[in-house]
Amino acid sequence: MTCAEFQRVLPDGIDEGWSAQQKSHLGSCSACSSLVEDLNAISREARLLRACAEPSPRVWDSIADSIQEIESELDLVAAEARALQASEEPSPRVWNAIASAIQEMDSELELIASEARALQASDDPSVRVWNSLEIALRKEGLIRQPRSEHSVIPFMKRWRWAWMVPVTAAVLIAVGFLNRTQPSVRIADVTPPKPPAAVQPLSSPEDQQVLEAVSRRAPALRATYEDNLRSVNAYIQDAEESVKSNPNDEQAEQYLMDAYEQRAMVYEMALDRALP
Amino acid sequence: MQRGTQVYAGAALFALLVTASLVRAETKKEFRFTVGPRPSLSVINQYGPISAKPSAGNEIIVVAVLKSDKVEVDQSKNGNRIDLVSHLLPGASIDNARVEYQITAPPGTNLTLHTTTGDIQVEKMHGDLAIEGASANVDVRDVANCHVHVNTLNGPIMLTNVTDGHVELTSVSGNITLRKVDGPLVRVNSSSGSIRYDGDFAFGGEYSLTSHTGDIEATAPSYASIDVTARSVKGQVDNEFPLQPKTHSAFSMDTVRNLVGTAGKAASSVKLLSFSGKIHLKKR
Numbered sequence: 001m002t003c004a005e006f007q008r009v010l011p012d013g014i015d016e017g018w019s020a021q022q023k024s025h026l027g028s029c030s031a032c033s034s035l036v037e038d039l040n041a042i043s044r045e046a047r048l049l050r051a052c053a054e055p056s057p058r059v060w061d062s063i064a065d066s067i068q069e070i071e072s073e074l075d076l077v078a079a080e081a082r083a084l085q086a087s088e089e090p091s092p093r094v095w096n097a098i099a100s101a102i103q104e105m106d107s108e109l110e111l112i113a114s115e116a117r118a119l120q121a122s123d124d125p126s127v128r129v130w131n132s133l134e135i136a137l138r139k140e141g142l143i144r145q146p147r148s149e150h151s152v153i154p155f156m157k158r159w160r161w162a163w164m165v166p167v168t169a170a171v172l173i174a175v176g177f178l179n180r181t182q183p184s185v186r187i188a189d190v191t192p193p194k195p196p197a198a199v200q201p202l203s204s205p206e207d208q209q210v211l212e213a214v215s216r217r218a219p220a221l222r223a224t225y226e227d228n229l230r231s232v233n234a235y236i237q238d239a240e241e242s243v244k245s246n247p248n249d250e251q252a253e254q255y256l257m258d259a260y261e262q263r264a265m266v267y268e269m270a271l272d273r274a275l276p
Numbered sequence: 277m278q279r280g281t282q283v284y285a286g287a288a289l290f291a292l293l294v295t296a297s298l299v300r301a302e303t304k305k306e307f308r309f310t311v312g313p314r315p316s317l318s319v320i321n322q323y324g325p326i327s328a329k330p331s332a333g334n335e336i337i338v339v340a341v342l343k344s345d346k347v348e349v350d351q352s353k354n355g356n357r358i359d360l361v362s363h364l365l366p367g368a369s370i371d372n373a374r375v376e377y378q379i380t381a382p383p384g385t386n387l388t389l390h391t392t393t394g395d396i397q398v399e400k401m402h403g404d405l406a407i408e409g410a411s412a413n414v415d416v417r418d419v420a421n422c423h424v425h426v427n428t429l430n431g432p433i434m435l436t437n438v439t440d441g442h443v444e445l446t447s448v449s450g451n452i453t454l455r456k457v458d459g460p461l462v463r464v465n466s467s468s469g470s471i472r473y474d475g476d477f478a479f480g481g482e483y484s485l486t487s488h489t490g491d492i493e494a495t496a497p498s499y500a501s502i503d504v505t506a507r508s509v510k511g512q513v514d515n516e517f518p519l520q521p522k523t524h525s526a527f528s529m530d531t532v533r534n535l536v537g538t539a540g541k542a543a544s545s546v547k548l549l550s551f552s553g554k555i556h557l558k559k560r
Contacts, residue, residue, distance in 0.1 A: 218322075218392065220370050224411060228429045228448040231467045235488040238551050242509060251507055251549060258465045258486050265427050265446050269410055272390075 001025040006032050014039055207233070210270045225270055232266055235259040307338040307351055307360065314403065315356040317381060318388040322347075322362050324374040325394035328387055330401055331380035338379050344372040432469070440479065451490075466490045470553075474560070477502050480543040487550045494548055495558040501540030506548040506555045508533050513548075513555045 006025050013022055014036070026033045207229050214225045239256035246252045309315075311334055319326055319338070331337065338360060340349050346368040350361045362375045370393070381387070386403040389396050395413045398405055404423040407414055409431050416424055417436040424441050426433050430449040441459035445452055448467045458478040464471050466487045474495040477483055485492050496502065496517065506513045512533065519537025535557065548555050 218370070221392065221410060224429055228467075231448055231488070235467045235551070238488065238509075242551070251505075252509075254486070254549065255488075255509075255551060259467075259488070261465060262446060262448055262467055266429065266448060269408060269427065269429065 003029060003032055007035075010036070010039070014043070204233070206267070210267055214270050225266065228266055229263075232259065232262045235262060302344065303342045305340045305342065305349060307336075307340070307349075309336045309338075309353055309358050310334060311336055311358070311382065311385075312356050313382075314384050314386065315358065315382065316386040316388070316403075317379065318357075318359045319377050319379065319390070320359075320361045321375055321377060321389075321391040321394070322364060322373055323370050323393050324362075324376045324391060325396065326377040326379065326389045326391055327395075327397040328379040328381060328389070328401060329399055330383040332382075334382060336379070336381040336385065338377060341376040341378075343374040347373040347375055349375065430469075476500055477544045477546050482545045482547075484547045485549070486547075487553045489552050490550070491553045491556070492548050492550050493556045493558065494546070495560050497560045499540065501543035502546045503538045503542035503544065504535065504546045504548070504557065506535040506557060508550040508553060508555050510552040511550055511554045513557075515557045517557045517559045 001021050001024070003025075006022060006029070009022065013019075018026065026036060210229070211222060211226055215222045236256070236259040239252070239259040242252040243249070243256050315336060317336055317338075324343070336358060340360070342349065346365050348363050348365065350359075350363045352359045360377070362373070364373050374394070376394075379387070381401075383400065383402045385401065386405075387398065387401065388406045389398070390408045391412050392410045393412060394409070395415065396407055396409055397415045398407070398419065399416070400418045402420055402422055405416065405419065405425065406423075407416070407426045408428070410429045412428060412431040414426050414428060414431060414433045415436075416426070416434070416438065419437075419441065420439040422441060424435065424438060424443045424445075426435075426445045426447075428447045428450045431447065432450040432452070433445050433447055434453045434455075435443065435445070435457050436455045438454075438457040438459065441457065441462070443454075443457060443459055443462045443464075445454075445463070446465045447469050449469050450466070451469045452464055452466055452471045454462070454464070454471075454473045454475060456475045457473070458475055458481060460479055460481045462481060462483045464473075464485045468489045469487070470490045471485045471487055471492045473483075473485060473493070477494075477496050477500050480501075485494065491511075498518065500517075504517075504519060506515070510533075513535045515535050515537075517539065519535075519539055522536045522538060535555075548557065
């Protein structure tokens with residue numbers, strides 16, 4: 001018997017025992033005999049391992065108990081759900097409570113709306129109010145008259161050179177005349193920006209509020225803010241359309257964020273303390 | 277006849293005195309503050325320019341030239357933080373409430389400068405800069421290792437020689453120009469103003485130039501190490517820079533409106549994005 005022939009019948013031999021011919025080959029072939037020894041050892045270890053891995057009956061009982069507990073909870077939930085499904089509408093008491101809450105909210109909203117309308121309709125406080133505020137602030141020392149001691153040219157020193165006044169005045173009149181021909185403050189002394197594609201009215205109430213605030217505080221800048229808000233709104237509109245048509249486009253989202261950032265900046269600049 | 281001459285002389289003298297009193301209204305004030313390391317100075321002006329330069333020592337000096345007595349300067353100092361505010365008084369207007377501020381401060385001073393109109397100039401400072409001006413011309417040059425944040429409406433912004441900066445510029449319609457500006461973050465956002473960048477895109481940074489309708493022009497040397505994404509949704513993208521094509525891109529490869537590619541080791545990310553403006557990438 002050759003080794004190949006022996007190895008073909010090896011599984012049967014391990015399970016059912018060896019024939020005389022196979023025993024003879026095992027006795028003469030050390031390779032096949034060591035293979036059979038290894039296989040027997042593995043088989044023994046596997047049986048031991050299986051015995052170790054098998055949970056004890058206590059574990060199985062515990063798992064069964066847990067499953068039963070979960071099943072009973074599920075049954076309870078199902079019963080509750082069926083009862084809820086079968087039940088009619090909430091009691092009139094519940095409806096009444098909801099209705100009164102809604103009414104309360106409604107009246108609060110009406111109050112807020114009327115306050116807002118009154119606030120919108122109101123003008124600036126009267127002159128009397130401003131005057132009393134100013135008096136109070138002066139008393140507090142928060143408003144001060146310009147102090148002459150801060151001036152670099154002291155009063156007395158200036159009059160010691162009084163003869164220079166007419167000369168200086170004449171020179172200054174000339175300089176003033178020349179200056180008058182040029183704008184004293186350079187507003188938008190820049191390359192004119194490209195106009196927006198289409199001039200659209202600023203319909204947003206927020207924009208209107210911002211422009212009203214600018215008009216009150218710095219009327220000369222209203223046109224600048226209006227132009228720039230229009231430009232920013234066009235930016236936002238294009239960016240929003242771009243995001244709608246390309247919802248998964250990262251760049252389109254970036255455009256939109258940048259556009260919103262611009263509007264936030266304009267609002268902030270219009271309303272922060274940089275304006276008078 | 278002699279009486280007539282006297283009347284004329286009196287009238288002339290009166291006119292001169294009135295003029296002299298107007299002249300007197302323009303005053304110059306000097307504020308001095310001794311400060312510690314890394315002080316912060318905030319100047320909030322309504323009308324008029326602000327300039328800032330470095331000084332030796334540990335003193336901040338601010339010279340304010342007030343156009344009239346319709347405006348005054350309020351000052352406060354809390355520790356290392358100094359605030360100066362142009363305070364408009366009743367009767368103030370854009371013509372008579374102008375204040376010109378000239379700042380000399382230690383180079384590491386953090387500056388917050390606001391003006392509605394007038395120029396803002398900062399040079400050779402190393403502290404963080406937060407600048408805001410609606411119609412202000414903003415000019416920042418020779419600064420390093422700092423944050424430079426500028427916001428304007430239609431005021432142009434120019435940055436020159438800014439090294440290792442964290443730069444964020446936003447303008448609605450002002451033109452924005454950057455020359456030799458680099459750093460870990462350079463972010464420019466404009467609506468209708470143009471954006472021009474001429475520099476190395478160095479520092480392995482993130483460079484993002486975005487506009488709505490304004491054109492974007494970026495010029496870099498041939499040795500620049502960049503990873504470029506350029507895209508104009510409705511405009512055109514022109515490229516004169518030798519770029520290696522990228523095989524994978526997040527958007528469609530319409531070469532008229534899109535450009536992706538790398539040069540060198542692609543150390544810096546460069547994003548040039550416009551909605552309808554023209555994008556032009558050039559080699560210096």
